[in-house]
Amino acid sequence: MPEPVTPAVSLPDRAMLPRGLGARTDAMLCGLWLLLAGFHPLMAFWLLQGPSVGVDSMVPVLAGLQLLLCVGCLVVQRRGQGVAAAGAFVLGQLLLLSVAYGYWGLAAQVRQQLLQVVPILLVAALLGARPLRWATLWLCAVMVAGAWVDLAGNLFRSERVPQVVVQLGACVFGSALVAWLLHHSVTALRESLQLAEQHGADLARKRDQLQLEMQEKERSRDQLVHAMKMENVGRLASGIAHDFNHLLGLIHGYVAKARRSQDLPAVAEALQGVDSAARRASAVSRRLLDFSRLEAGRPQLLDAADAIEAMAPMLRQVFDLGIACRVDTGQVRCRIHFDPAQLELILLSLAVNASQAMPDGGSFDLELALVAEGGELAIRARDTGQGMSEEVRARCLEPFFTTKPVGQGTGLGLAVSASLVAAASGRIQVESRSGHGTCVEIRLPALALE
Template sequence: MPVPPHHDPAAPAPTGLGRRTDTLLRGLLLLVALYHVVFAGWLAYRTGPGLDRMVPAMAVLQVLLCALCLVEHHAGRSVRAATTFVLAQLPLLMLAYGYWGLAALMRLQLGQIVPMLLVAAVLGHRTLSWAAAALCGLQLLGAWVDASGAMFRGDRLQLVGTDLGVGLFGVLLTAWLLHHSVTGLRESLQMAQQRSQELARKRDELQVEIQERERARDQLVHAMKMENVGRLASGIAHDFNHLLGLIQMYVAKAGRSQGEPQQAALNGADAAVRRASAVSRRLMDFSRLEAARPQLLDAAATVNGLTPLLEQMFPRGVDVQVDTGGVQRLIHFDPAQLESILLSLAVNAQQAMPEGGRFTLALQPAEGDQLLLRVEDTGVGMSEEVRARCLEPFFTTKPIGQGTGLGLAVTVRLINAAGGSVQVHSQAGQGTQVHLRLPSRSIGPAAA
């Protein structure tokens, strides 16, 4: 079958022979043709006019056979070329052994039988066996010719027997060596292909595992946000109660008033509704499961906008201090993720101060163009062993069912992805300080 125009040269040949085997076959055919041409020329030079005409005739036939097989090989029919070579060698060798006998061809046996057996080995074990048996039969034919030419004399028969034994041994040994060599090469190739397929399968499994881990990581980030949403639910409900109370008050006032006071009451109700919508929208944005959307944020404005939620989170015994320090810097971060990080740290601080204390969230410039977000509490703190492991995923000191151990681990991943760093300082009984460093730039005319 011809090779398709867009056939990949690295792929196995469609004829059943490998790419390297095709190269071997082509080189072997060229060498056999060259061998017969050179040998016939050398005999003609040594013998002169007395050269047996059978010699150039056999050389021409061998060259024509090799040329035909090369044409088949070039057309992409490698199996047909190899089969043609083996089948055509049988009548040619039969003619040679029948004409010259075994003894005359003993010295030429290497150039006669090895190419045929080598090509037969390429075609398979069965073809090699038939070719070796046929060559043994031809050896017997040549021995018969030698014996009959010697009139079956006893001394000549002994020489013929010796030649026949050597010839048969050479054929069988060559066939045996080629069989085991080709079989070993094929097994090695098969093992290499199996290994390649196994590596490809492992690669695919690794890619699937990486994708699964990415999905699991995103789900864990969302789980952390939803955990914080649950803790904020009571504070959000408290804000809504106040807002709804204002709305009811303004509506009642509008019902009792006439003219301009009524309009003012309705305006107040409208403003309260807008505030209630803003709180609702913030809660939905915070809990939405979407890919990160980093953008330039005014760090101070973001922290100030989070202040009401922080105040609702802590009980009355905790003093909440939010200090932006007049910092005017922009950071490149996803606003929902930044809120999630700060609220998660606030939740940890709230749980570390059951008896009350002070929670501080402050901004201040750091070395270079970095911005430091400092989150501190005066709670129970951490031992050195706990502090050393607090950033590890799934590490938690909380009772079973009350913590996942993912808050700080997710915080570290998100901050590192933005080019920042996280440091935790804590001692038992002396509170905890978490320092978040992020790249920033000053708010200037260009940024505005």
């Protein structure tokens, strides 16, 4: 659905303008006033030194006033009063032009009229539509007064009237045309600036929204990973309980031996056995707690073979007695950049899936191999289970896709595993046929051990 078009905003009046006109506008006005402050005194000096006719004492007076006006506006603007400085410039220039046209008339000002009119109308246009309108009317009135001075100086002779009227019409029309062009140009620029600022605000808002969505997505993935951990912890519970029962049996046996023995070396040996069994039990419980804890991923450089060999006892707890579990690192020595807890989660999830695919027994092999051409480590998990059809294999990495009965699977195991592997710049490949088992291969960038 297309977004609604933002209506054009009318040009604000001077009363609605902020204290400043903007950094670029202020810089432009400073340059303008500096140029005018130097130009008018130079022109007055040149006229007074040259052989021009009709130059009197009013020229340096007006040039000095122009200089004072420009310097004063520059000082006021430097103090942060940009709007006040611009208004003072327009008003002061109009007053000086009124004096000049009233003193010399219209004809004497025609040659330098462009230099006189354009700066006034430009600054008035920056102030707003109303100041520009009043400045244009004032200029037209000043020109009419100057034409009246010309006619009065020629005693209103009939042959001079058409010439003065044509000259007055051209000057008034030119001033009005310049004001009209400046008004529409400044209005268009301001509206374009407003639209650009609005689009920038929209982009910033969408950027913030996208960042929130990304953070929410990361939180959701962490929650899914934790849910998978807890699901696998439940499956590990029976095997870990068996280990704990065995360790508790050892502890009870050592305690009974210590009670029956009166020999201090035998008692010390029994206590050492109790301590060893308790340490093993603590290691098992700590490993289970670390695995089930909800934490953000912490990738690090791992020795792949050592990390997988350390997981072998936990993987064997997943399978029943009728399933053989073999872990073969193949003398592979390399490092991978991966989070240890996430690697355990992925391999444990693969082991759980393999166990469920072999209800009548079978074998599960976990192998490591280096792929020479890609500089990658291949982790292959093979089972001799029921396998998957081609349709199921093509969709097995999709989130929430599962062939298990309701309540026995979420369809997130392989999907989350693929997401974690992809985040580490790796990939997962699944090969399977119905009745011929499944092979899941994980490829990760590998670094040689130094």
